[in-house]
Amino acid sequence: MVKRPALGKGIGALLGSATQEGGRKYFLCPIEELKPHSNQPRKTFNDEKMAELVASIREKGVIQPLVVRRVEDHYQIIAGERRWRAAQKAGLLDIPVVIQDVSEAWAMEVALIENIQREDLNPIEEADAYHHLIESFDLSQEEVAKRVGKDRSTVANSIRLLRLPGLVRGDVIAGRMAMGHARALLSLEQDEDILEAREQLLAKRFSVRETEALVKKIKAFGRPPKVGTKPAVDPQLTHLAGELKRSLGTQVKIVPKGKGGKIEIAYFSAAELDRLLELFGIS
Numbered sequence: 001m002v003k004r005p006a007l008g009k010g011i012g013a014l015l016g017s018a019t020q021e022g023g024r025k026y027f028l029c030p031i032e033e034l035k036p037h038s039n040q041p042r043k044t045f046n047d048e049k050m051a052e053l054v055a056s057i058r059e060k061g062v063i064q065p066l067v068v069r070r071v072e073d074h075y076q077i078i079a080g081e082r083r084w085r086a087a088q089k090a091g092l093l094d095i096p097v098v099i100q101d102v103s104e105a106w107a108m109e110v111a112l113i114e115n116i117q118r119e120d121l122n123p124i125e126e127a128d129a130y131h132h133l134i135e136s137f138d139l140s141q142e143e144v145a146k147r148v149g150k151d152r153s154t155v156a157n158s159i160r161l162l163r164l165p166g167l168v169r170g171d172v173i174a175g176r177m178a179m180g181h182a183r184a185l186l187s188l189e190q191d192e193d194i195l196e197a198r199e200q201l202l203a204k205r206f207s208v209r210e211t212e213a214l215v216k217k218i219k220a221f222g223r224p225p226k227v228g229t230k231p232a233v234d235p236q237l238t239h240l241a242g243e244l245k246r247s248l249g250t251q252v253k254i255v256p257k258g259k260g261g262k263i264e265i266a267y268f269s270a271a272e273l274d275r276l277l278e279l280f281g282i283s
Helices: 011-020 047-060 081-089 104-118 123-137 141-148 152-163 166-174 179-185 191-204 208-221 235-248 270-279
Strands: 026-030 034-036 066-071 074-079 094-099 252-257 260-265
Touching: 034 066, 034 081, 047 081, 074 081, 074 104, 081 094, 104 123, 104 141, 123 141, 123 152, 123 166, 141 152, 152 166, 166 179, 166 191, 166 235, 166 270, 179 191, 179 208, 191 208, 235 252, 235 260
Parallel strands: 034 074, 066 094
Antiparallel strands: 026 094, 066 074, 252 260
16 A cells, blocks of 8 residues: 655655656656646736746746646646746746656645645635635644644634635735735624625725724624615626626626626736636636
């Protein structure tokens, strides 16, 4: 029986075992033969940091090899997608890789743990990574915390972010809202209250303390009535718009006109546009 490597050691363990085994484990792989893992926890890439990495790779090349596994007609990236993307932008034709013969489940678990340990995921991506570890490998929050070297309370508080409406999660991903704002909104029970508080804190640029005060006010007195009247809206369209918001993680408006209408999807940065295009299967 092949002994399964100990969890939580990260890519260092993979590199070590790969170089010790015989065969063609380390080599320069044509860049087009590599594909990212579909369950890669990182979904967004900071444009400024990516530009810095591209410049570094142009000057010095890729110093740390990617860790990959063979999947049918390509190599699946277990760790190193950011380096792979930067190498493409830098115009490299091949990139150093280490091949590791591991199962799909093990590859996914290592990818999740490695990204969490590097601490370069945004808060929502990190929460998703914890959630995937728990759901996919039947782990408790305590077990996940031990694997990634963090307190159980840190894991628990991170996962709570996934309770926020998709619109608010999108704000955190795009940097329009800090973690402190998101945590304050979590104390509200109803999504409608959370979204109302979100509108106010973004419009008025509330600090975290001001957001906490707003949340206390809403909890004590309810949402303030909105001034003015609005034309009647189709409840079915309102429901559909809400479903699209939760699915896409951004503002969506359905505007009926005659027998037709239009769907407006908002984005607030180039990175967010890329994320939406990826969701639609547009590269």
